[in-house]
Amino acid sequence: MIRNKLEELLAILTSLLPDIQASADTNMALSTVFQSIEETTDYCNDLGQKCIQHSYSGKLLMQSDLDIILVKFDNYVKSLSEFVNADGFLSS
DSSP states (O other), X not given: OHHHHHHHHHHXXXXXXXXXXXXXXXXXXXXXXXXXXXXXXXXXXXXXXXXXXXXXXXXXXXXXXXXXXXXXHHHHXXXXXXXXXXXXXXXX
């Protein structure tokens, strides 16, 4: 499920028109979302490393953390979709 959300994010980001990617105003508006996505992917990577090293402290805690990550990615998809669709920036 997390992989699907990441693929949705990638599809949205790659569908932005080139003039949006180059626009300073748009970049400022999206920078907060991009920073949040980066922080969440870093956290997701940290969880993966803990699983590989068997240093995670419980199955229920891991499931809770994964659920939180999924909700965050879902919110990013919704935010970016609303922004792109509201401004008509989605390329066809």
